[in-house]
Amino acid sequence: MKTILSLFFILQGFIVYGQPREDRLDSLVNQNAPNFIAETLGGEIFDLSEHKGKIVMVNFWSLSCAACFKEIVDFNIIVEERSEDNFLLISLMDNSKEELNNKIIKNGKFYKLKKPVFKNDLIEFEIIPSADKIMKEYKFGRGFPLTFFIDKNGIIRDYVHGYLVSYEGVPGMLTNYDAHNNKINKLMKF
Numbered sequence: 001m002k003t004i005l006s007l008f009f010i011l012q013g014f015i016v017y018g019q020p021r022e023d024r025l026d027s028l029v030n031q032n033a034p035n036f037i038a039e040t041l042g043g044e045i046f047d048l049s050e051h052k053g054k055i056v057m058v059n060f061w062s063l064s065c066a067a068c069f070k071e072i073v074d075f076n077i078i079v080e081e082r083s084e085d086n087f088l089l090i091s092l093m094d095n096s097k098e099e100l101n102n103k104i105i106k107n108g109k110f111y112k113l114k115k116p117v118f119k120n121d122l123i124e125f126e127i128i129p130s131a132d133k134i135m136k137e138y139k140f141g142r143g144f145p146l147t148f149f150i151d152k153n154g155i156i157r158d159y160v161h162g163y164l165v166s167y168e169g170v171p172g173m174l175t176n177y178d179a180h181n182n183k184i185n186k187l188m189k190f
Contacts, residue, residue, distance in 0.1 A: 025139060032154055035048050035154075038092075040126050040127060046126065048090075052154050053152050055085070055152060056087075058091075059089065060092050061144050069117040072120060075089055076120070086152070090128065093131055145161075146159065146161050147159060147161075147180065152187075152190065157186075
């Protein structure tokens with residue numbers, strides 16, 4: 001049974017796009033990031049091209065993704081720690097504005113979950129709803145979360161697909177926070 005399930009998950013990438021997921025994503029690395037212009041949940045217009053000169057983290061997630069809610073905590077810390085850096089995190093969701101407004105409220109500059117998840121209710125970064133078309137430009141198939149790291153010249157330099165689970169007490173284990181922060185640090189040196 002385990003073998004059948006493993007084969008099923010491996011084949012998902014072939015069924016969706018005719019090639020494994022990671023190969024599709026790898027093909028974007030060292031390429032210009034697909035530009036997008038979209039309305040944020042707060043009603044502002046976001047144009048990725050206006051943020052050249054900054055390190056940009058583009059994160060795809062969904063309300064249906066439990067791991068994505070855990071990742072919000074890591075991202076809030078990263079955004080706070082990098083407030084003085086030339087850094088921006090933008091999140092794109094497959095959920096509609098209406099769906100998001102049922103779960104999220106405006107809280108100052110950013111947002112707050114109406115009901116805390118994993119003991120957190122803050123979202124300290126901008127959200128773009130109904131981003132399905134943009135996700136296709138980034139060759140997204142399945143499997144939230146997915147994060148791309150774009151350098152100051154607008155080039156995708158790396159990505160993280162999925163949430164990295166770490167266990168307390170396991171020496172040398174990379175946390176989800178560390179994986180993302182290390183990639184940002186690498187781009188800051190560029």
